Amino acid sequence: MSAAFPIALASAAILSGTSLLYATLGELIGERAGIVNLGLEGLMLIGASTGFAGAAVTANPYLGVAAAALAGVAANGLFSYVVITRHANQLAAGLSLTFFGLGASALIGRPFVGAIVPGLPHLGAFDLLVWLAAPLAIVLSGLLYRTRWGLTLRAVGESPAAAFAAGRRPDRVQYEALAVAGALGGISGAHLSLAVALTWDEGMTAGRGFIAIALVIFAGWNPLWAVIGALVFGGAESLQLQFQARGVDVSPFLMNMVPYLLTLLVLTFSGLRGRSAAPAGLGRSFFGVE
Amino acid sequence: MPREAALARFGPAASAARRALIVAVAASAIFALLLLIDGKDPVRAYRDTIVYVFANAYGFSELFVRMSPLLLTSVAVALPSRLGLINVGGEGQLYMGGLFATAGALGFAHWPALALIPLMTALGFLGGALWALLPGLLRAAKLVNETISTLLLNYIAPLIVSYVIFGPWRSSESASYPESPAFAAGARLPTLGSTRVHLGLVYGLVCLCIYGFAIGRTRWGLEMRAIGGNAEASLRLGVPVSAYIIGSMAVAGGVAGLAGMAEASAIQGRLVAQLSPGYGFMGFLVAWLAGGSAVGILTMAALFAVLSSVGDVLQITQGVPFSVINLLMAAILFIVLGERGAGGRR
Numbered sequence: 001m002s003a004a005f006p007i008a009l010a011s012a013a014i015l016s017g018t019s020l021l022y023a024t025l026g027e028l029i030g031e032r033a034g035i036v037n038l039g040l041e042g043l044m045l046i047g048a049s050t051g052f053a054g055a056a057v058t059a060n061p062y063l064g065v066a067a068a069a070l071a072g073v074a075a076n077g078l079f080s081y082v083v084i085t086r087h088a089n090q091l092a093a094g095l096s097l098t099f100f101g102l103g104a105s106a107l108i109g110r111p112f113v114g115a116i117v118p119g120l121p122h123l124g125a126f127d128l129l130v131w132l133a134a135p136l137a138i139v140l141s142g143l144l145y146r147t148r149w150g151l152t153l154r155a156v157g158e159s160p161a162a163a164f165a166a167g168r169r170p171d172r173v174q175y176e177a178l179a180v181a182g183a184l185g186g187i188s189g190a191h192l193s194l195a196v197a198l199t200w201d202e203g204m205t206a207g208r209g210f211i212a213i214a215l216v217i218f219a220g221w222n223p224l225w226a227v228i229g230a231l232v233f234g235g236a237e238s239l240q241l242q243f244q245a246r247g248v249d250v251s252p253f254l255m256n257m258v259p260y261l262l263t264l265l266v267l268t269f270s271g272l273r274g275r276s277a278a279p280a281g282l283g284r285s286f287f288g289v290e
Numbered sequence: 291m292p293r294e295a296a297l298a299r300f301g302p303a304a305s306a307a308r309r310a311l312i313v314a315v316a317a318s319a320i321f322a323l324l325l326l327i328d329g330k331d332p333v334r335a336y337r338d339t340i341v342y343v344f345a346n347a348y349g350f351s352e353l354f355v356r357m358s359p360l361l362l363t364s365v366a367v368a369l370p371s372r373l374g375l376i377n378v379g380g381e382g383q384l385y386m387g388g389l390f391a392t393a394g395a396l397g398f399a400h401w402p403a404l405a406l407i408p409l410m411t412a413l414g415f416l417g418g419a420l421w422a423l424l425p426g427l428l429r430a431a432k433l434v435n436e437t438i439s440t441l442l443l444n445y446i447a448p449l450i451v452s453y454v455i456f457g458p459w460r461s462s463e464s465a466s467y468p469e470s471p472a473f474a475a476g477a478r479l480p481t482l483g484s485t486r487v488h489l490g491l492v493y494g495l496v497c498l499c500i501y502g503f504a505i506g507r508t509r510w511g512l513e514m515r516a517i518g519g520n521a522e523a524s525l526r527l528g529v530p531v532s533a534y535i536i537g538s539m540a541v542a543g544g545v546a547g548l549a550g551m552a553e554a555s556a557i558q559g560r561l562v563a564q565l566s567p568g569y570g571f572m573g574f575l576v577a578w579l580a581g582g583s584a585v586g587i588l589t590m591a592a593l594f595a596v597l598s599s600v601g602d603v604l605q606i607t608q609g610v611p612f613s614v615i616n617l618l619m620a621a622i623l624f625i626v627l628g629e630r631g632a633g634g635r636r
Contacts, residue, residue: 082628086627088627091376092627093624096620099575099620100621102616103615103616103617103620106611202611202613206445207441207442207445210442253452254449257449260443260446264439264443267428267434268433
């Protein structure tokens with residue numbers, strides 16, 4: 001293998017890791033507020049199709065990304081209402097959101113199958129979303145650990161009852177957190193369709209949403225660790241393409257399994273390490289004072 | 291207190307029927323709305339559906355064809371749910387069942403049906419069971435949540451199936467469309483007359499009856515419900531919680547594997563990459579909406595068989611993409627989740 005291999009691999013890892021990072025950061029914010037969202041896969045699909053459609057209609061990829069973010073907020077708003085206001089089971093509601101995303105994105109994207117869209121332009125080596133990804137992790141880390149809003153959000157995730165007793169509104173904070181998560185999930189999907197694949201295909205996220213949920217656990221609910229996790233998994237994903245480009249004879253089906261197997265392995269090791277980092281109120285419904 | 295006794299006896303069935311009604315009405319309304327937005331005529335669409343599905347013997351028999359895998363995949367969700375486990379891996383378990391059963395069908399093709407069908411059934415169960423065993427073990431060891439591990443395994447199983455039908459098991463006859471060689475006659479599940487209704491329906495009904503009986507009338511069922519109620523207390527009382535977690539996941543996976551075996555053997559007659567149009571996921575919805583009751587599962591599976599037939603008819607007659615079915619299912623789930631969540635703390 002030539003000397004160019006590590007460089008090509010690294011740049012491919014950064015490109016496909018970016019989408020994972022946005023999704024992971026979104027899920028992380030929601031989970032810090034005590035809400036597990038298994039609908040991330042659906043959010044990404046909605047983002048990918050809306051972003052692609054938006055870019056095709058307006059001929060401006062940035063407007064596509066903005067549309068994707070808004071669509072993500074709207075779709076996650078539906079999820080928020082069901083789990084926060086109606087106290088529905090978070091896991092079941094999240095899966096419903098994934099089904100919703102599968103169907104809605106198929107409808108949104110259908111007129112644009114095979115369309116040619118302007119992809120996100122490169123600024124230097126990468127597009128704008130790549131450059132913004134790691135700084136965003138730092139900003140979110142600052143928001144979580146250095147601001148009043150972040151303190152409230154983490155308190156709600158640990159103990160909604162305590163936060164409520166201290167005069168906060170857990171439901172409002174959770175709505176805000178899920179709005180941020182929805183926007184990031186939408187952007188993550190849009191990066192996939194507008195920068196990585198440059199096409200829309202039904203179900204194109206192929207389980208990346210679930211991998212991102214696992215990455216949150218891997219990152220120990222810390223935005224900065226999520227950057228490293230996303231890079232590792234982006235690398236695992238792009239390994240296949242790099243092998244193919246160099247004519248290494250491995251079945252693409254076996255290579256496609258690597259990210260999922262790696263995720264299971266990482267989850268197992270995270271489990272061995274202990275789960276002390278998880279927000280204590282994760283997955284529970286808060287009913288206020290009764 | 292005869293009224294309360296009657297409620298306890300018929301309560302689950304009555305609430306399942308009520309929920310089925312909500313689901314049916316909501317589904318029809320949402321579908322109509324979608325068709326309107328898409329510029330189609332909903333009245334004509336519904337008339338088409340009635341003509342193709344209910345006023346037509348073959349169309350009606352197709353409902354049972356769809357119901358067979360749904361019964362199996364929903365039992366695969368309902369059984370672990372009694373322990374508080376969420377098995378979303380029915381799709382992957384179905385594919386592994388199909389894979390293992392195909393190994394039997396291709397390896398022992400000369401066997402008579404009377405020996406080969408039981409062997410394939412056992413292999414299908416084994417494939418699904420092994421695929422669910424891993425999440426069960428990881429959960430019992432408190433390492434990985436079963437929801438996320440079963441979801442991830444859903445993506446791996448179809449890749450294994452694709453690997454074998456593009457590689458070692460590729461049929462030499464089909465050059466363009468990869469699939470396994472066709473099964474011998476002895477490896478095909480018997481069907482009813484000229485329809486596609488197959489023995490898998492009996493598998494589904496038997497599994498559902500065993501499930502209902504085991505949960506309601508046996509010590510196993512009692513202990514499983516106890517774990518679902520309070521795992522910690524059950525453990526203190528000497529209930530082998532880990533063994534139940536591992537065992538129920540494996541059995542559930544096996545039942546879903548039977549669905550894969552039946553699809554490969556009766557419907558396709560070979561192993562294909564698209565073995566299921568999402569029966570594993572639909573089974574999750576069926577079991578969830580039925581609240582785990584056996585009668586509820588039967589009702590909801592029938593309803594979802596109708597829904598997916600409707601989806602097919604509309605795809606053909608109105609050009610609506612089949613994935614719209616997912617939108618419909620999500621809408622139904624959101625309605626039921628929101629309605630139920632407000633009342634109880636589930």
